[in-house]
Amino acid sequence: MTAPAGFELLEHTADIGIRAWGPDTSGALTQATLALAELMGIRVSGPGTRRRIRVTARDLPGLLVALLDELLWIHESEGAGFVALDVIGLSERNLVAELETAPAPAEPAGIGVKAATYHQLAVEPRADGGVEARVFLDV
Amino acid sequence: METRRLGPFAWEVPVGTVDGMRVPGVVFASDELFRKAVDDRAVLQVANVATLPGIVTASLAMPDIHWGYGFPIGGVAATDPHAGGVISPGGVGFDIACGVRLLRSHLDWASDVRPVVRELVDALGVRVPRGVGTKGRMALSRADVVRVLREGVRFPLSRGIGDERDAALCEDGGVLADASPDDVSDRAIERGRSQLGSLGSGNHFLEVQVVDEVVDPAAARVLGLFEGQVCVMLHSGSRGLGHQVCTDHVKAMDGLMRRLGLEVPDRQLACVPLDHEAAGSYLGAMNAAANFARANRHVLADAAREAFQHVLRRSAVDLGLALVYDVAHNLAKLEEHAVGGRRRLLCVHRKGATRAFGPGHAEVPAPYRSIGQPVLIPGSMGTASYVLVGTEEAAERSFSSTCHGAGRAMSRTQAKKVMRGADLARSLEAEGIELAPAHLAQLSEEAPYAYKDVAEVVRACEGAGLTRIVARLRPVGVVKG
Numbered sequence: 300m301t302a303p304a305g306f307e308l309l310e311h312t313a314d315i316g317i318r319a320w321g322p323d324t325s326g327a328l329t330q331a332t333l334a335l336a337e338l339m340g341i342r343v344s345g346p347g348t349r350r351r352i353r354v355t356a357r358d359l360p361g362l363l364v365a366l367l368d369e370l371l372w373i374h375e376s377e378g379a380g381f382v383a384l385d386v387i388g389l390s391e392r393n394l395v396a397e398l399e400t401a402p403a404p405a406e407p408a409g410i411g412v413k414a415a416t417y418h419q420l421a422v423e424p425r426a427d428g429g430v431e432a433r434v435f436l437d438v
Numbered sequence: 439m440e441t442r443r444l445g446p447f448a449w450e451v452p453v454g455t456v457d458g459m460r461v462p463g464v465v466f467a468s469d470e471l472f473r474k475a476v477d478d479r480a481v482l483q484v485a486n487v488a489t490l491p492g493i494v495t496a497s498l499a500m501p502d503i504h505w506g507y508g509f510p511i512g513g514v515a516a517t518d519p520h521a522g523g524v525i526s527p528g529g530v531g532f533d534i535a536c537g538v539r540l541l542r543s544h545l546d547w548a549s550d551v552r553p554v555v556r557e558l559v560d561a562l563g564v565r566v567p568r569g570v571g572t573k574g575r576m577a578l579s580r581a582d583v584v585r586v587l588r589e590g591v592r593f594p595l596s597r598g599i600g601d602e603r604d605a606a607l608c609e610d611g612g613v614l615a616d617a618s619p620d621d622v623s624d625r626a627i628e629r630g631r632s633q634l635g636s637l638g639s640g641n642h643f644l645e646v647q648v649v650d651e652v653v654d655p656a657a658a659r660v661l662g663l664f665e666g667q668v669c670v671m672l673h674s675g676s677r678g679l680g681h682q683v684c685t686d687h688v689k690a691m692d693g694l695m696r697r698l699g700l701e702v703p704d705r706q707l708a709c710v711p712l713d714h715e716a717a718g719s720y721l722g723a724m725n726a727a728a729n730f731a732r733a734n735r736h737v738l739a740d741a742a743r744e745a746f747q748h749v750l751r752r753s754a755v756d757l758g759l760a761l762v763y764d765v766a767h768n769l770a771k772l773e774e775h776a777v778g779g780r781r782r783l784l785c786v787h788r789k790g791a792t793r794a795f796g797p798g799h800a801e802v803p804a805p806y807r808s809i810g811q812p813v814l815i816p817g818s819m820g821t822a823s824y825v826l827v828g829t830e831e832a833a834e835r836s837f838s839s840t841c842h843g844a845g846r847a848m849s850r851t852q853a854k855k856v857m858r859g860a861d862l863a864r865s866l867e868a869e870g871i872e873l874a875p876a877h878l879a880q881l882s883e884e885a886p887y888a889y890k891d892v893a894e895v896v897r898a899c900e901g902a903g904l905t906r907i908v909a910r911l912r913p914v915g916v917v918k919g
Contacts, residue, residue, distance in 0.1 A: 308851065310849040310851060310852065311505065311849055312478055312480075312504045312505040312846045312847070312848070312849055313504055313505065313506060313511055313846045314506075314507060315849070315850060315851070339570070356689070356692075356693075357692060357693045357696070360705075361689075361692060364689075365689070368685050368689075372625055372629075372682075375629060375678055376625075376628060376629065406569050406570065406572070406876075406877075407570050408877060408879060408880075409880075410639075410640075410850065410880070410883070411569070411570035411638070411639030411640055411919075412570075413532040413533060413681040414532045414681045414682075414684065414685045415685075416507040416508070416528075416706050417507075417508075417688065417692060417704075417705035417706040417708065418506075418507030418508055418704055418705070418706040419704070420705055435507050437507060437531070437532045437533075437681075438640055438850070
């Protein structure tokens with residue numbers, strides 16, 4: 300039986316995808332955040348700090364893309380790694396979350412990600428009552 | 439999927455393959471390459487692109503076609519602004535104006551460079567910043583980034599970097615005129631501040647190469663290439679600045695689609711009509727990012743010159759490291775093409791495809807006009823690269839477009855399962871290729887076996903009449919992103 304929350308990487312000839320799931324949409328988005336950190340090989344050190352992030356899109360799957368793009372921006376502009384995401388407000392077009400980041404001083408050892416794409420993008424219910432998110436990344 | 443052979447190197451994907459196709463798809467490929475494209479689902483993406491409003495003639499794919507996101511990699515689509523034609527940032531991709539630059543030299547491999555090649559690769563490794571988010575050779579103020587966005591290679595030239603002749607032999611003279619930094623977001627500009635003169639990661643590289651075989655001696659003479667000659671090829675793009683421009687504008691268009699009554703089979707094909715304000719905004723930002731990409735490759739080429747001077751202790755004049763050409767393979771351009779017997783201004787999207795104008799075209803630099811536009815095809819790591827030239831036939835067959843590389847055949851995770859990075863490094867070094875990788879663990883993602891055979895790709899392009907082969911270059915030193 301599949302764990303109630305988790306993620307796996309999806310094969311793609313040129314790029315790579317994330318399939319993340321959780322008991323609800325917030326849980327799936329949190330797992331997608333952890334999947335991105337893992338595939339990029341971001342290693343953090345030092346104490347974490349929390350900040351509020353807010354993203355908008357035209358619908359729920361668009362919010363997933365906007366969230367991942369926000370994380371890529373934070374990583375590149377601040378050299379920060381992301382270690383946890385707690386969703387505190389979610390509607391069809393808005394996401395507000397507490398993001399925990401920590402310094403990531405070393406060059407990431409994983410895959411360089413350029414951006415999240417809308418290709419085969421989905422956030423949808425699972426048979427077990429949970430929610431699954433699927434997104435491909437340009438690498 | 440029903441497809442029809444049009445010729446020895448051309449296949450049709452008929453209207454009706456997916457709902458809403460306005461034109462057929464045409465894939466230029468050998469039998470083997472076409473079979474791989476069908477297996478890879480990339481041919482379905484050719485059909486999806488054929489649904490774009492205002493697309494003319496056909497949705498095209500080059501022989502290195504593989505599965506992309508929205509557009510296939512290797513996809514070409516021309517849209518007519520006067521017939522509701524659209525611009526789709528996905529048809530350019532995130533790495534706007536990613537491309538290839540080739541420098542030739544006066545140096546002979548056997549006598550001048552072979553004895554010092556390890557030292558040379560180390561010197562290049564020190565001078566060529568690479569990897570994810572790495573800082574480039576130039577740290578820029580915000581105002582400087584805006585200048586790069588407007589001025590392309592003119593900006594580093596104004597700082598004494600590079601040679602004036604580098605601009606003359608770059609596509610568009612190294613600067614696109616219709617760039618609009620005002621349409622580039624603060625985030626994109628911020629990402630550009632630290633990254634000018636950096637290679638990036640993934641399949642980006644700088645290689646020391648040797649001209650291994652001259653296939654067309656007359657064209658090679660015009661390009662200044664000869665067998666045994668040492669060259670430098672580099673593959674890089676617009677870095678985080680370009681990625682952010684694409685992200686911003688795809689999101690804006692994604693939000694406009696419903697309001698404009700537009701539907702596409704894949705959301706990454708988000709688009710707007712070329713006469714819409716958002717199209718002008720994207721094109722201005724895309725041209726600005728393209729100027730950043732050209733300037734980036736210009737600065738990286740200067741790093742290569744510096745490393746050669748340091749190791750070989752010769753003057754720049756003695757080394758003769760001169761630009762052959764610099765050309766993008768992710769770009770949309772407004773170009774005139776003949777369709778249905780009349781000249782029409784079209785927006786030609788090339789996503790992993792290279793422009794390839796034939797002999798006599800006004801946009802081919804004057805010294806090369808007799809042979810056609812040079813096309814630079816990087817091979818996968820450890821395999822040959824090619825110099826091609828455009829043909830007149832390509833104008834009517836492919837909107838003057840050809841392939842851009844070998845094209846992936848295997849996912850990154852599959853590639854890593856075949857061989858560890860350290861083992862791959864040893865096997866390449868055993869073949870006489872010196873390496874300076876950014877990350878050894880990631881090296882096998884870019885292994886030669888993860889790509890199609892570049893020789894078969896360029897032969898298919900020649901068979902389809904899109905380009906002619908001029909010379910083959912083999913790598914002897916690889917600085918990997």
